[in-house]
Amino acid sequence: MIPFLDLKAQYASIKDEVDAAVLNVLASAQYILGDEVAALEEEFADYCGVDHAVAVNTGTSALHLSLLAAGIGPGDEVLTVPFTFVATASAICYTGARPVFVDVEPVTLTMDPAKLEAAVTPRTKAIVPVHLYGQMADMDAICAIAERHGLVVIEDACQAHGAEYKGRRAGSIGLSGSFSFYPGKNLGACGEGGMVVTNDSQQAETIRMLRDWGQSQRYHHVLKGYNYRMDGIQGAILRVKLRHLDAWTAARRTHAAQYSSLLDGSAAVTPPIEVTGRRHVYHVYAVRSHQRADLQHRLQAQGIQSGLHYPIPVHLQEAHLDLGYAEGDFPVSEAAAREVLSLPIYPEMTPRQVAEVVSAVEQDSYVC
Known part of the structure; x- marks a missing residue:
């Protein structure tokens, strides 16, 4: 797993x-x-x-x-x-x-x-x-x-x-x-x-x-x-x-670079982009997929955990409906909520584990 x-x-x-x-x-x-x-x-x-x-x-x-x-x-x-x-x-x-x-x-x-x-x-x-x-x-x-x-x-x-x-x-x-x-x-x-x-x-x-x-x-x-x-x-x-944070961050960035390299041109997911002038520390490595539910189920079946950050934007949460917003008010946020999937990333991961996750992601049945 x-x-x-x-x-x-x-x-x-x-x-x-x-x-x-x-x-x-x-x-x-x-x-x-x-x-x-x-x-x-x-x-x-x-x-x-x-x-x-x-x-x-x-x-x-x-x-x-x-x-x-x-x-x-x-x-x-x-x-x-x-x-x-x-x-x-x-x-x-x-x-x-x-x-x-x-x-x-x-x-x-x-x-x-x-x-x-x-x-x-x-x-x-x-x-x-x-x-x-x-x-x-x-x-x-x-x-x-x-x-x-x-x-x-x-x-x-x-x-x-x-x-x-x-x-x-x-x-x-x-x-x-x-x-x-x-x-x-x-x-x-x-x-x-x-x-x-x-x-x-x-x-x-x-x-x-x-x-x-x-x-x-x-x-x-x-x-x-x-x-x-x-x-x-x-x-x-x-x-x-x-005292260990810089080393852990370097490891996260290494894993993220491997993910992005292997997923470059992927037909299954869109990997995240690090904007020039900004240092990304990859608390989450979130890809986007039009078939997210199927992809997440497939990863789970292969013993690979993933996360959703976040499946419901705040303006559509029941607790905040009193603010008066409705579906369609923030289309970019709503699209992201439907598509983002966070892949495993933590300092102790190995390159082999990253490659295994990418291999599961790239299976033909999950081409968008």
Whole structure:
């Protein structure tokens, strides 16, 4: 069997380091925040090329607090994309603001700047581009529109640890960037975790208070805050994994290059494209197929796992029908939702496994 990802193999490769880090936290009894989390914040800020990083309990919390700290609240509109995990829109809703969707462009499936400006209204306060699958959105074009209209840009970098846009790391371009450390991410915790990165000291200070019940110091509650703190064990584990992230990213990029080379000119699927000037970190290697259901069934029958990211765009999810959108409103996102299929990709894969997946994909019965 070829799994979609193999967290057991990852753990086995760094077991001694992880076990020692966890035992150190248990011995220290610093279970919430503490020295390990503070050290992770410093190291991740350096990794992203920013001045500040604030650790939280999930990527959703990172987005939520980034928006709150930027002043987003009831009555505001926030522009984002419908082709994303639902957490992007949920974090906007948590602030009391309204998500307003902008379709994606067909190559990268990230926010289409050509459709962005038309969505701006007097109520628009922020833009949340999503760096989907590990490739960054067109930040120059997005930021230019934001500047013209006085809007805040909050990067949803939850799938883009180490991705780059013209030499700048994900999370370092907008007012702040939000990361998820969900276990399956390129940098994943052994549980939940998230991080906000920013060059703005006020944004960082506000988020630090918001994550810890709005406290400026113990029992001094300046803001109406939340319990969004990272625990010490996750901080320690993520510090270990961060030391390996560049090597893991290089392995993902090698596997992706092999996939793309073998699938070049494929009649069965369309492989993803890495846009010039952007460094794709391949959190997901998503191909497109007009016969996706048949292809996925065939892969499964041969012991090859795959994933759907994402089969229903947010504007068509039952939970968000109150936003008033309907089928046909965002045709590029809707087409992608029908066609994308994520093939296995993880650092521990072998070239032989990649070739085996491609061989299964290319069978004549799945020619489009």
